[in-house]
Amino acid sequence: MRRVLVTGAARGLGAALVHGFRERGDAVLATDRVTAEGVDLALDITVPEDWAAARAAVEERWGGLDVLVNNAGVAGGGRLDVATLDEWRWITEINLFGVVQGTATFVPVFKRQRSGHVVNVGSLAGLVHPAGMASYNAVKAAVVALTETTGHELAPWGVRASVVCPSYFRTDLISSMQGRDEALSGVIADLVAGAPLGPDEIAVAVLAGIDAGDELILPDEAGRAAYALKLGDRPAYDATMRRQAARLQALG
Numbered sequence: 001m002r003r004v005l006v007t008g009a010a011r012g013l014g015a016a017l018v019h020g021f022r023e024r025g026d027a028v029l030a031t032d033r034v035t036a037e038g039v040d041l042a043l044d045i046t047v048p049e050d051w052a053a054a055r056a057a058v059e060e061r062w063g064g065l066d067v068l069v070n071n072a073g074v075a076g077g078g079r080l081d082v083a084t085l086d087e088w089r090w091i092t093e094i095n096l097f098g099v100v101q102g103t104a105t106f107v108p109v110f111k112r113q114r115s116g117h118v119v120n121v122g123s124l125a126g127l128v129h130p131a132g133m134a135s136y137n138a139v140k141a142a143v144v145a146l147t148e149t150t151g152h153e154l155a156p157w158g159v160r161a162s163v164v165c166p167s168y169f170r171t172d173l174i175s176s177m178q179g180r181d182e183a184l185s186g187v188i189a190d191l192v193a194g195a196p197l198g199p200d201e202i203a204v205a206v207l208a209g210i211d212a213g214d215e216l217i218l219p220d221e222a223g224r225a226a227y228a229l230k231l232g233d234r235p236a237y238d239a240t241m242r243r244q245a246a247r248l249q250a251l252g
């Protein structure tokens with residue numbers, strides 16, 4: 001039995017992960033910014049006081065934590081000359097600084113225990129970077145870097161870190177999207193709505209990756225293929241990305 005805290009657990013991948021952990025007999029604190037059925041604790045990942053309260057709740061309930069899942073996130077993006085700096089700040093505050101705060105909150109607990117596992121939900125966009133999505137790509141790449149750093153820095157305490165990098169999967173993520181580039185938002189909405197997998201399938205692969213202790217969890221075939229192409233055949237990868245970029249010209 002592991003003691004697990006999941007952020008962004010009201011729906012989507014977070015809710016699927018909570019379900020998956022509980023099915024295996026793990027104890028889970030399901031948190032979210034919004035109150036909803038299945039959410040145990042209100043935790044807005046951008047609010048330091050919420051993180052302090054979450055740590056206090058975990059200490060009181062369990063005396064420690066085994067797995068922190070930084071899953072909560074929002075969708076964003078927009079072409080370079082359309083997206084605003086405020087949009088960049090908004091997505092960074094949530095998708096990067098939210099994860100930074102969660103990690104910093106629980107590192108003292110993990111160090112004290114000399115055990116623990118930080119699981120950050122990044123995105124395939126953190127590894128391969130399609131046109132039109134600079135802000136989302138950049139913050140998810142930062143989450144990849146943060147996770148690798150966490151794994152190195154906490155290795156002396158026996159603490160592990162994993163980053164989850166899925167391709168598009170079907171959730172309501174797009175309802176969180178803000179931004180001036182509405183045409184680009186429409187393109188991303190179609191990709192999410194038309195994705196072959198849903199959150200339950202992604203969660204199964206994520207749990208398997210956590211069990212295996214994988215530092216990089218690529219839970220779907222599309223993501224594995226895209227990343228392998230980038231590593232193995234950079235010219236072909238660049239050509240694919242440029243074709244996708246050329247199609248964005250039609251957005252005007």
Ligand SMILES: NC(=O)c1ccc[n+]([C@@H]2O[C@H](COP(=O)([O-])OP(=O)(O)OC[C@H]3O[C@@H](n4cnc5c(N)ncnc54)[C@H](O)[C@@H]3O)[C@@H](O)[C@H]2O)c1
Binds near residue numbers: 011044166167168
């Ligand atoms: N759906 C995809 O195609 C996809 C692909 C790659 C990565 N991801 C990542 O997966 C994670 C989960 O996304 P999802 O698709 O399940 O989306 P979702 O919108 O269905 O769920 C996200 C949850 O996070 C919560 N949330 C948003 N802002 C928050 C905040 N400030 N504090 C606390 N909770 C907050 C929302 O209330 C929601 O319950 C995100 O980090 C997302 O970037 C999603």
